[in-house]
Amino acid sequence: MRELVALFSEPGTLDNLGIGQIRDGLADLLFPGISTVQTRARYLVLIPWTFQRAALGKSGAALVKAADREQREILLALREAGHTQGLIGRVAGAAVRVLPSTIYWNALQTYKILRQDTRPQHLPQTRKAASNDDEIRDGLPWSTLPPPESFPTDVTEQGFDLSAAEANWLRERMVVTCEGSLLAHLLSQPTMADLDVHNLWDLDLDAAPQKLRDLVEDTELFSLALHGAALLYNFMVGEAYERHELTSVEAPAQHYREELEQWSARYWNHPLVPTWDRSRLWRRFPAIPSRTQQFVETWIDGVNALGAGAPTDSVELRRLIGDREFQNKGAQSRLTNEKQLRLWQGASGAGRLQFRWPQASQILSDISEGLNHAGA
Template identity: 40%
Template sequence: MAGGVRPATNVGRKRGGTVSLIAWMDTSPDEQRRVREIVALFADKGTLDELGIGQIRDAFSDCMFPGTSTIQTRARYLLFVPWIYERSAKSSAKGTVRRRGEAQERRFITTMKLANQSEGLIGRQAGVNVKTLPSAIYWSALVRYGILTSPLSLDQIGSPARLVTGADELVDRIVGDWSPTLPAPPPTFPQEVEGGFDLTAEEASWLRDRIMLAAPGSVLTHLLRSDATLSADSTAPWNEPACTDGDSDTTSIVHHAEMFSLAMEGAALLYTLLVAERYEERKFTSLVEPTSYYADQLKRWASDRQESSDQLYRWSTKKMWRMAYDLAPRIGAPTRQFVDQWIQAVVSGRADDAANDPGLRSMIAARESMKKGNQSRLTNERMLARWQGASGQGRLVFRWPLVKRLVTDIKEGLARAGT
């Protein structure tokens, strides 16, 4: 069906096993977080932005789910990090607050492991040697939700309290680094963490209120306000009933996201088919019959597109672009031209036979060449030889797996109020 997300795992390696092909993941517009997420993306085969539409993808993600990123895991980290750095700021141990805090973050991994709290644990595999700490992953969210009172860097944490002048210029107040209403940590924190990743009712209520205050009108706020339990098997926002029963603004952005995701999956599949064809032409054999597989996937996509043809025909791309430019004003003219041309081919039905359309094939090849330069798999044989399938293939889901986990954490915490 058009609304589904199909991770493909059918392209086999010659020496056994399968190549896991997963949907594109998403990044945020914050530059530091973007760098971390790009590194994470390159660690996962098949999640690369080969055709250069990441800014548009991010605009949708940030509009629907502000403050989130693909490398966040559990909601209680939004409290763990402030608690650790509040404690580090009060410590008399040697070193800066940042250094003491980062050391505590690493010890905290061991604490959670000993408590068998592994689901969503950052550093579960690498342990204390993990390269990216929770503070780096959640910092932008802490700022976005007002948990951190101002956009400080880690190096600025624990500096003397700041004097802030009130709006009427008559009221001055002393502020610390963290929201003054931040819930207190459990008494034994961080040596022991009562409840592990489970939020208490007080913590969940506080987090919900912080997010709703910071992100009014977003799909994320709508989900937190709703009493509905999220569907365990929803794979994208548009097939989650709780995302599509809101007001016109929230349902509109979800609809734009769904149409964009459906349309651009075809471009990704055509690109992957071109790579597969060249891979077989050059006699590489680690993957078994990738051309046949991706040709079938493109036909499957064409069938999905036909099922949604009426929706695509009525889709207002002008409104979509207004939303995208509000959040990502630096989207370049070449990117818009490429996306518009491809969407036009999708809406008209021309893309249904994209595998045999010389014009569309040339357009996709030219776009990848422009974005990748001498790293293009269509021209660089060394890059082609290392190909493992799934070059950007898959439906965009705009951080949905992560968002569903965070929202569920908060809802489950709220439900503990009655226990």
């Protein structure tokens, strides 16, 4: 559980200002099926195999129990073999509470690896047969590669490295089921783009269709604009922190004043800021609450009206941030609740939004390396 909490505590993950629905909506359009707690691509291969084995002669609670046991044994074997990069349960081992199947279940359904919209306890029983039996390989509910005869003992040798067959299969699943997404575009190219970039908008997308380039542009500009709001919020928290004479964090207000000055320079130096058509963003999300849209629009209009001035000195922008945080968090607002203020450790959602790019880039890299094994 500590590992799961740590993943959710990354800078930029916390939603102090109530924009998470837009952030997550953009991430879903870009990288369907990928979440912030996923780590490696091969879980999408291993999980179906564990459930196929568990379903032999079992259903309901017995199937779930068997799949639970299989997953824990595999996690322990991976840890003992030294395959710890991206290992769920790296610290807890077989005692881990959140299993890979819980983390990847939505992805399995998104990519139609799990053909049915169902929970583990509702999976059907299969008859006892060899692991490569046609009934298991081709039957519902799974659409997956047949497990090798050496599974699960072979995981200690292969670890999280995808074989060429596994990588090709995963690429096909994602391209077919995620048409129009950045995920599908990157996987469908003859040569994988250079993934070693900090932000997804730094990718080479010259070959991408205009609709996808527009989506990435909206994502970049939304991230850039709202980063300023997050920094101003932390600046205001830093001021309150100092007013209460709290000292665990050193000079937070000055730190965020300098951060905001740097952000303002990046914002006004961006060539696309003056021409951004924000109506294109809202057409993507017609169900966004009007209060959320109004907050975003008011923030950006306020910044644009301020020009190169410092947001820290704007009464209107400060009021906007304070009202929005209270609207979003109520009595738990750090700006009004001293107990919550004392728990502040110097940053709360202060990082720039990344839209699950760190997780997506790792999964894409896993697939790319698997394809390279066959010279693909």
